[in-house]
Amino acid sequence: MLTLELVRVTERAAVASSLLRGRGQEKAADQAAVDAMRRELNNLPIDGTVVIGEGERDEAPMLFIGERVGTGKGPKVDIAVDPLEGTTLCAKDMPGSIAVMAMAEGGTLLAAPDVYMEKIAVGPGYPPGIVDLDRSPEENIKALAKAKGVEPKDVTVLILERPRHEDLIRRVRSLGCGIRLITDGDIMGVIFTSMPGETGIDLYMGIGAAPEGVIAAGALRCIGGQMQGRLILDTPEKRERAKKMGVTDPNRKYELTDLARGDVVVAATGVTDGALLDGVRFKDGHVETDTIVYRSSTGTVRRIKAEHRNIEKFHLEP
Numbered sequence: 001m002l003t004l005e006l007v008r009v010t011e012r013a014a015v016a017s018s019l020l021r022g023r024g025q026e027k028a029a030d031q032a033a034v035d036a037m038r039r040e041l042n043n044l045p046i047d048g049t050v051v052i053g054e055g056e057r058d059e060a061p062m063l064f065i066g067e068r069v070g071t072g073k074g075p076k077v078d079i080a081v082d083p084l085e086g087t088t089l090c091a092k093d094m095p096g097s098i099a100v101m102a103m104a105e106g107g108t109l110l111a112a113p114d115v116y117m118e119k120i121a122v123g124p125g126y127p128p129g130i131v132d133l134d135r136s137p138e139e140n141i142k143a144l145a146k147a148k149g150v151e152p153k154d155v156t157v158l159i160l161e162r163p164r165h166e167d168l169i170r171r172v173r174s175l176g177c178g179i180r181l182i183t184d185g186d187i188m189g190v191i192f193t194s195m196p197g198e199t200g201i202d203l204y205m206g207i208g209a210a211p212e213g214v215i216a217a218g219a220l221r222c223i224g225g226q227m228q229g230r231l232i233l234d235t236p237e238k239r240e241r242a243k244k245m246g247v248t249d250p251n252r253k254y255e256l257t258d259l260a261r262g263d264v265v266v267a268a269t270g271v272t273d274g275a276l277l278d279g280v281r282f283k284d285g286h287v288e289t290d291t292i293v294y295r296s297s298t299g300t301v302r303r304i305k306a307e308h309r310n311i312e313k314f315h316l317e318p
Contacts, residue, residue, distance in 0.1 A: 022093030033083035046070035052080035076106035108262035124224030190216035217259035222294030
């Protein structure tokens with residue numbers, strides 16, 4: 001039942017932020033998603049704690065790390081949220097913006113500070129340890145190509161387009177690989193590796209936000225694949241923040257089940273049209289949403305296209 005409840009949470013956040021598509025108002029769109037997501041989370045019959053949020057202190061009105069959500073009457077659960085992944089994409093009405101969250105049994109999602117994380121991910125069907133953060137990009141690509149039975153040039157890598165990745169991009173291209181560069185949205189970037197036949201993506205590499213890394217790991221737990229992450233704690237202040245959250249080894253390499261274990265449910269609703277999800281549609285008298293839901297314990301992937309007729313429940317602002 002909670003699986004379907006999560007769908008309502010991401011649907012509400014997606015619809016709220018979609019009202020600001022193309023308006024150039026990143027903060028306002030994010031705030032609309034946060035407000036809607038918090039409102040719906042607090043209606044759920046759970047005793048929830050936000051372990052991955054949009055800040056580490058109660059800087060209202062963000063959903064902050066440590067915030068308690070739900071009615072308090074129900075199972076203890078960890079919550080990881082990204083109310084609007086791809087705020088810039090939404091503000092520019094570009095493809096790939098989503099509202100996404102994960103829920104798991106209490107104490108099973110990595111509680112990490114809001115810092116960067118080095119990540120690498122591949123889809124299912126490969127031997128354990130096929131890629132590793134401690135190997136070079138070239139070694140990882142060659143190992144993956146060998147396992148696929150192809151040449152390295154036939155491997156396609158997804159990388160966030162950032163100045164920090166200039167050397168990584170150069171090294172990957174030196175092997176003749178194809179690279180798909182994305183401007184935002186690395187949760188979906190990791191998920192794309194789980195369906196290379198549809199997306200054309202074999203490997204995800206690079207540095208992105210740690211919160212998105214935990215949510216993406218939750219999705220891979222449900223649909224198969226391998227992922228590693230390492231927090232980038234490159235200042236004393238970041239290391240101290242991490243220590244307060246229980247991170248005792250600042251150089252630890254986290255495996256998939258270190259990031260997300262137990263029974264994990266992940267829901268994502270499209271805000272703008274994307275490769276996997278359609279964006280919100282406003283029709284005469286109703287709203288249409290497109291959501292995908294993953295659950296690890298059953299290996300289930302549900303696609304939910306919904307028509308919402310009782311639209312006043314969305315608390316839409318003009």
